[in-house]
Amino acid sequence: MDIKFVKRDVLKEKPDQKNLGFGKYMTDYMFEIDWIRGEGWVNPRIVPYGPIEMDPAAVVLHYAQETFEGLKAYRTKDGTIQLFRPEMNARRMQRSNERLCMPSLDEETFVEAIKALVNVEKDWVPSEEGTSLYIRPVVFANESALGVHMANEFKFVIMCCPVGAYYPEGINPIKILVEDELVRAVKGGTGFTKCGGNYAASILGQVKAEKMGCTQVLWLDGVERKYVEEVGTMNIMFKIDGEIYTAPIDGTVLPGVTRDSMLQILKEWGYKIHEEHVAIDDIMKAGHEGRLEEVFGTGTAAVISPVGELVYKDDSVTINDFKIGELTQKLYDELTGIQWGKLEDRFGWTQTI
Template identity: 60%
Template sequence: MLDIKITKTTAPKEKPDESKLGFGKVFTDHMFVMDYTEGQGWHDARVVPYASFLLDPATVVFHYAQEVFEGLKAYRSTDNTIQLFRPDCNAKRMQDSCDRLCIPRIPVEDFIQAVKTLVEVDKDWVPHVEGATLYIRPFVFANDVGLGVHASKHYIFCIICSPSGAYYAEGINPVRIYVEDEYIRAAPGLTGFTKCGGNYAASIKAGDLAAEQGFAQVLWLDGVERKYVEEVGSMNILFKIDGKIYTAPCTGTVLPGVTRRSCIELLKDWGYDVVEEHLAIADIMQAGHDGKLEEVFGTGTAAVVSPVKELDWKGDKIFISEGKIGPVTQRLYDTMTGMQWGRIADTKGWIDPICKG
């Protein structure tokens, strides 16, 4: 167990209007910080007032992008319990990301303890309004000073939190997706399965081009043949075709989403056949034209479940579920959010309570 020193701010911030939170714009009073030194390991765990880091211009992360991050939420339940959703999955995924980026692992129990400690200190920041959450951003970055492409000997693990508004403030609106076949997000042997900033930086160009055409997201194809669907910009994606659920396998180029994993478990519990295999975009488009593509939805921490109403690939368009959220998508959304906010029983053991708010 970590020995976490807590230093509380003497100048607490004014809480924002919970009806106008947005996402990632306002941050809580405190942050968690822990240092790594080669030969010493992780040390000096602490919760301190939120502040800037003072970093040398030659700090490694600026030049060689040795960093990883995670994203999860704290929820205020109906009985005012503040709780997390499967934080162990985020902790294990961060370990996998760290391994790929040559960053020392953070033990799962230390990750969870750090998150819980920070959230409890800033529990008054967990929103009370329906649908709003406290978004939690753990991240690790290399802070050696000096140029040269090699693993750093020093790192900082930090967690910050941001109260965030309801993703669907005005109801669930199905989105339009552009299938990208020029740029790629990942390829075998690279970092597609990790949450590292470089993956997201590489996706910005295609995302901007899609947004200019009125699309909400980009659907990425595989980086070798540009034939098989992989994931959407900020979500995994699933397809219901002729009663079966299809999604890309997590074999190195697709981020193993916690929400994806949870939805697949629920779908199997409900009797659906879930097929995790490579699925060609041409076959999906044909299924759409043949009336066999019944539902398409993304899964991710931010939206939980996001219905898709249109796919556009090389100018060929298919429209799904008459532009409405499908019954399976709706059931997944209701079940996941019901557990997260404590409106329905957690039958899976996924909820991890922190404290009373």
């Protein structure tokens, strides 16, 4: 790919690495490429980060033809920069785009574009403990047309922002509301994709959870309102009687890269893993019987979020005395160890830039 580079006159000042937050500071540049029906992907370029012009009748603003991805670049102790399994994001975006009738970059081009942008922005990859450069690829239909249809023009953009540790004070258990009214996804829908519509639909559940003193929502299946699926924007795992339970990837749950990585590590460590539909009633029962040893969410942003309490209707269970579990901590240390290059990458997950 021949990427055009448009230099900006003045670079931004880099923010304090101790107060990065999430998504507060966009870097100097972004990658852009356009798709036009009949021509394919055209005009790859790295240009100064800034506003794009959009027609008010652009398809994305009315019919939400849009998908995105999220991954990070990590600075290792020796100063090199590495990506974590970017090919997984490329493939997931392809699956998202198929469902949404949108064009995809091939895997190689997707990864090449990310590497090219991170290479330009390498001074933006922070070095403080727990920090990283968050990378956000997004593709949306920018054709101007009010009829509902498979759009004929798309724009793919990659933007970056340095981010701090998701939980600056270290990973602490959170309290979660099991949502029994609102639904995130159903088979035959878009639950397995990272399309905008899934996230728009989820905000009300999040607001409701916060009103009830909870940090996140645990979604149940949309058909029987019985089986656990995801928590907020993360996958979720349960350790019961020493074994791991998590929802299978069969249409409604996002196939998380962190989820997949955790499962591989857990398998290596000899854990028995059940990728199956688990009823919330069984989880609560295990909790009351003292067999629900650990619960944690997994995702790129937070890596791992221990769950200290589950609230379901009039019932609630506390997990591991609201303290981070031993396995949860061990998984966090293992995965972040590989990501920041402190531990040997025996799975071949990292790619140096």
